[in-house]
Amino acid sequence: MDLFSAQAVSKQYANHKALDKVSIEVPENHIFGLLGPNGAGKTTLIRIINQIIAPDEGELLFMGRKLQPNDTALIGYLPEERGLYKKMTVGEQAMYLAQLKGLSHHEAQKRLKYWFEKFEIRGWWNKKVEELSKGMQQKIQFLVTIIHEPKLLIFDEPFSGFDPINANLMKEEILALKEKGATIIFSTHNMSSVEELCDDIALIDRSKVVLSGAVRNIKKTFKTNTFSISYNSPAGLLLAILPAEFQVLSESRDLDYHHAQVKLPEGATPNDLIGFLLPFLTIYAVNELVPSMNDIFIQAVTRQAPQPVTQD
């Protein structure tokens, strides 16, 4: 079941169409990646989901019914451009934001205590926000975003500004939240984190969804049946051995082996490739080249013909 879906949502700014009939479906308990180049309309869509701005047309469904103003209590939002009140202490601020999300004073205190201990930041409670580094502030913000245990979490570029250790900590927390049953939408430019975390994606480019679906399926459709092989024979031999349908895309060598990328004809398997080569040379490795999200992203956005893909 879809926890959230947007149907044909459009938003027009003065002389710029930010969203053009965008539809997305976010299945329950999935991590949904919202991808796209800068200025594609991701943040506009996220703001519409948070009801900060209203769409011109289109419908938003949340838990099977129309999205309502009170649903903000069930949504947690970590904006890309983060900020806190600089003059307030961390504890006061966290209490304030938690209570604005509808937690009682007592409940907010209890949960904050738990999380402050978990993140090992108990000593920050009475510090002013301006005394903290940017990464530390982001930790606080992440914490207040999830404090009311929302059903739907929206993270806009959650890892920017974190060092690798803290970024990993965040990643683990996001996965833990998914374990607990939360549904997560997150927007990012960092494709490796998409591959690590996302179950589904939607790629928005120039105000339109150009690609969407489960990550696995998308990868499958972008596969080109290309393999890389490592072997030990002089260059040029491969072309002589293989039939014409087998395209040799590139050849190279290092100190130990020769390497080549071969695109197989439709219906051919790696076994066929190996069968042709076995009598003539020694094979050390064969790998299927699966396109990375990075490649898929670039391909989808630039709309160029599929190019030779790099090793996964």
Add this chain to the structure above:
Amino acid sequence: MNKIFLIIKREYLTRVRKRSFIVMTILGPLLMAATIVIPIYLATRNDETKIIAVLDETGIFYQKFKDSDNIRFHYLVSDLATAKANFSKTDDHALLYIPKTEVSLPTNAILYSEKSVSINVTSYIQNVMSRQIEELKLQARLRELQTDKKEPVAVDDLLRSIKTSVDINTMKIGENGQESKSYTEINMGLGMFAGFLIYFFIFMFGSQVMRGVIEEKTNRIVEVIISSVKPFQLMMGKIIGVGMVGLTQFLLWVILTFMIVSLDT
């Protein structure tokens, strides 16, 4: 509703705890007290004996003004024009003129002088006059009650019915006997000053609301807050919160000013 209250609380507490608020709250009464205390001090400093001529057309205040430490009274029997004309030839500090009234008891008087008259003098005269009039009123009332023999009257009502306030206008007599009214101008000035203060404070606290909005916009926290509460609630909370800060400051100013003034006097 609960969320508006939370916003009000935050807006209020963060502002009240600011150092600038505390400094302003302490400095304000000192300035206010200074504006009240210094003129009084200056007015009372002069302790030479002042002689005041009384021209009482009604006759009811004859010998009622008692000489005090630095005020002496003497009574004239003449008319206003001659008294004024002769005024400059005497050593008198001021000329108190109580005009005749036809129906009711007199409730105003005019104090002519060459220099400005200190507040002590006017308030002393005011006191004596109102006490005398109240006494006369009381006597009249009591006579009335004795003859009418109506139902008893509550003491409070009686006291209220005889309460009298006396207006004293101060006028200056120039060398050539010209008169100029000095009281209304002070009142007008005071009114304008108070009006300016109101304008100033509305402006000041209005700009605090604006600064609050700008702060939230620039540090982007507004997105987080707007995704939890309605913009109306946020704005309302801000306006009420800042308004309450202003009222708190005024209340503290009033209380502290009174405290300082009462300590001084």
